[in-house]
Amino acid sequence: MHIGNVYAMLGAWLSAHAGDGSESGKVLLRIEDVDEPRSVKDADKWIMDDLHWLGLDWDGEPVYQSQRTEIYEEALQALKSVGVEDVTSADAVSKGSSTSADFPLVYPCFCSRADLRAATAPQEGDRFLIYSGTCRRLLAECPNEVRSRLEEGRRHSWRIAVPEEGSQGSIVTFDDRVFGHQRFDLPLQVGDTVIRRSDGIFSYQLAVVVDDLLMGVNDIVRGRDLLRSSALQVWIRRALIASGFAAEYGIGIDGTIAENGKTRTVRGENAGRGFGDSSDGGAASAVNPAHAHLPLIDDPSGIRLAKRKHSLDIGALRANGVKPEQVIGYCAWLLGVRPPDRVHDLDTSAPIAMSAREALHCFTFDDIRADNSDRILAPNWTDEVDRPENGSVA
Incomplete structure (x- = not known):
């Protein structure tokens, strides 16, 4: 982990535990290693060791995406069974069934990486690539050609289609607790997106939505660079419901499941396959989770933090004698x-060493919303963290 990861994890941890105690939620740990060829051996152990050192605990056993490919395959097959209009139709969503023979929701894409680089440009800020639609047009205009290529065994990925410009369902909106009301035009700002690569690996975008649904995730905290991804994930989430995939796991369109004639809020791993206790009820729906996107952290030169800057790795910081309270306090x-007796302007107040539990007493999204500009990491930030004489900020 590096300091940016800790910052985001702390935000999620504080969000989950904020409240009067009776409303405190759970933090789930998911190891997103679905891209196994790129996974680093023992990285999961390093992550968990860092989290323990920082005092950022979680509930239950970690979930490994590399062990869930059969579930992702189920989701893909379900999505292949419906069309785009099925997702935008309220009746189809409520029934979880196909009602029309419109354009397929998922279609094969034969474009190579070189083709994509030539036809696609990255969007500002989040490196999001909007697909030009080459294979979507091919399927619409020459379906026999597509069928022939598939029969020949041509290498291809699978893309999820979004509604056409100006059509029903083409606009996705959601409210973010930091950046406010969000509105995305799916065909213009997101585009058709790969959900399984040509090498058979499932995409981050599909895997996280499937896991969020089945794990009952109803509170998402992450960097602002994923705002556009959140719009895409809203669309994928709707598609999983419309396809009947969610219903197969007992998840209703409102994020509840029916059990012995009673309705309860989705919690735990999945209904009928090991859902945890949901007696608390009334929680935000896993179908429509709450979002909070955090400002990003740039290094002193104004460049976004990256994993290649090993000086900011928690392992390197620990080796140099940095204390966990310094890291948590700075994040x-x-x-x-801002502790009540140390409230100053964001640019001049000194960070204070503290534990996550101590930070919880002073945390609110109002403070981040008041200044949601990206943060700049000070060159010698560990030297700027003050420790109160009494050792507590509560």
Whole structure:
């Protein structure tokens, strides 16, 4: 982990535990290693060791995406069974069944990486690539050609289609607790997206939505560079419901499941396959989770933090004698946490060493919303963290 990962994890941890205690939620740990060829051996152990050192605990056993490919395959097959209009139709969503023979929701894409680089440009800020639609047009205009290529065994990925410009369902909106109301035009700002690569590996976008649904995730906290991805994931989530995939796991369109004639809020791993206790009820729906996207952290030169800057790895910081309270205190300061007796302007107040539990007493998204500009990491940030004489900020 690096300091940016800790900042985001702390935000999620504080969000889950904020409240009066009776409303405190759970933090779930998911190891997103679906791209196994790129996974680093023992990285999961390093992550968990860092989290323990930082005092950022979680509930239950970690979930490994590399062990869930059969579930992702089920989801893909379900999505292949419906069309785009099925997702935009309220009746289809409520029934979880196909009602029309419109354009397929998922279609094969034969474009190579070189083709994509030539036809696609990255969007500002989040490196999101909007597909030009080459294979979508091919399927619409020459379906026999597509069929022939598939029969020949031509290498291909699978893309999920979004509604056409100006059509029903083409606009996705959601409210973000930091950046406010969000509105995305799916065909213009997102485009058709790969959900399984040509090498058979499932995409991050599909895997996280499937897992969020089945794990009952109803509170998502992450960097602002994923705002556009959130719009895409809203669309994929609707598609999984319309296809009947969610219903197969007992998940209703409102994020509830029916059990012995009673309705309860989705919690735990999945209904009928090991859902945890949901007696608390009334929680935000896993179908429509709450979102909070955090400002990003740039290095002192204004460049976004990257994993290649090993000096910011938690392992390197630990080896240099940095204390966990220094790391948590600085990340809490970046999140706008200001102890009542140390409230100053964001640019001049000094961060204070503290534990996550201590930061919880002073945390609110209002502080981040008041200044949602990206943060700049000070060159010698560990030297700027003050420790109160009494050792507590509560």
